[in-house]
Amino acid sequence: MYGGEANKDFPKALNQGIRANEAKKSERETKTATMTRLSGVPALPFTYVAHVLEVVAAVLVLVWNIHFRGGLAWDSTNKSLIFNLHPVVMVIGFLILGSEAIMSYKGLPFNKEVNKKIHLTLHLIALVLGIWGISAAFKFHNESGIDNLYSLHSWVGLGTICLYGIQWIFGFVTYFYPGGSQALRREALPWHALFGMFVYILALAAAQLGFLEKLTFIESAGVLKYGAEAFLVNFTALVVILLGAAVVISAAIPGPSEDPHSYSSISDA
Numbered sequence: 001m002y003g004g005e006a007n008k009d010f011p012k013a014l015n016q017g018i019r020a021n022e023a024k025k026s027e028r029e030t031k032t033a034t035m036t037r038l039s040g041v042p043a044l045p046f047t048y049v050a051h052v053l054e055v056v057a058a059v060l061v062l063v064w065n066i067h068f069r070g071g072l073a074w075d076s077t078n079k080s081l082i083f084n085l086h087p088v089v090m091v092i093g094f095l096i097l098g099s100e101a102i103m104s105y106k107g108l109p110f111n112k113e114v115n116k117k118i119h120l121t122l123h124l125i126a127l128v129l130g131i132w133g134i135s136a137a138f139k140f141h142n143e144s145g146i147d148n149l150y151s152l153h154s155w156v157g158l159g160t161i162c163l164y165g166i167q168w169i170f171g172f173v174t175y176f177y178p179g180g181s182q183a184l185r186r187e188a189l190p191w192h193a194l195f196g197m198f199v200y201i202l203a204l205a206a207a208q209l210g211f212l213e214k215l216t217f218i219e220s221a222g223v224l225k226y227g228a229e230a231f232l233v234n235f236t237a238l239v240v241i242l243l244g245a246a247v248v249i250s251a252a253i254p255g256p257s258e259d260p261h262s263y264s265s266i267s268d269a
């Protein structure tokens, strides 16, 4: 077993082994370096940027619908006012509160238990307001004799709300009541965060489609393509994109107490 031919090949095999080990080591080092770089960037400044963008988006969507579109109403003979509730509630109630909920782990000075309660409560309020905001669009359509669910925006939007509800129920059952085993919570956490980010990005995309669709409608009804209102709507949509970027980046950066080299930080989720 140790003689002749096999022995001749031994240094070659050893060399190959060493080279493979070195390749693995350098791959590990690159990964570690990437993680260290990401964890070296603080999440907090991104949450500040997001708060500012939230205020700007809220002001812009209110100015648009109150000043340019005539105001907001749940009951009115002027059915457009019922529609106007839709973008306002979807941006302020659903997107902004949803953004705050995601950032609660990175932007608040409380312990994890308190942050968790704030996270789940803000997501619940966002979901309820999202359902209300969608009902305003349905009410407007029904009272104006317009078909429901004919557009890509409405399909993506309805899908987003359904997935948001599912994500909330899974999150609640796994991490709050009755709560899964330690192992399940640990295993499920990367999926919860990943799926949560996916649903959030889908909500941003639905809103973009909504802005685009409404602007196309009002431009075909006479609003100037380079007029003040068109600019206002496009800028609001851009601010929403930037808000989404700040929120996603803040969530992707590990928290200050987390050790980037292990998953131990999520075992007590």
Ligand code: HEM
Binding pocket: 086, 087, 090, 091, 094, 095, 134, 137, 138, 139, 141, 147, 148, 149, 150, 151, 152, 153, 154, 155, 156, 157, 158, 160, 161, 203, 204, 206, 207, 208, 209, 210, 211, 212, 213, 214
């Ligand atoms: C994430 C946020 C949003 C969601 C989940 C959402 C969802 C929906 C849904 C489900 C409908 C269908 C109502 C029906 O068929 O009767 C709808 C309609 C509509 N939404 Fe949104 N929306 C969102 C944000 C916006 C925004 C910011 C605007 C900008 C103005 C907008 C503009 C419209 C328009 C013009 C309609 C009527 C035409 C259509 O059904 O496509 N939406 N939305």
Ligand code: HEM
Binding pocket: 102, 103, 105, 106, 116, 119, 120, 123, 164, 165, 167, 168, 169, 170, 171, 172, 173, 175, 176, 189, 192, 193, 194, 195, 196, 197, 199, 200, 250, 251, 252, 265, 266, 269
């Ligand atoms: C639609 C609802 C929800 C969405 C979109 C969502 C989304 C997210 C996202 C994106 C993260 C990662 C945040 C980060 O790493 O900074 C996260 C973390 C987390 N979420 Fe949710 N979530 C939702 C509902 C819930 C609910 C109801 C609970 C129940 C308590 C929950 C518990 C948690 C926990 C424990 C973490 C881990 C925090 C950590 O240790 O880093 N989530 N969620």
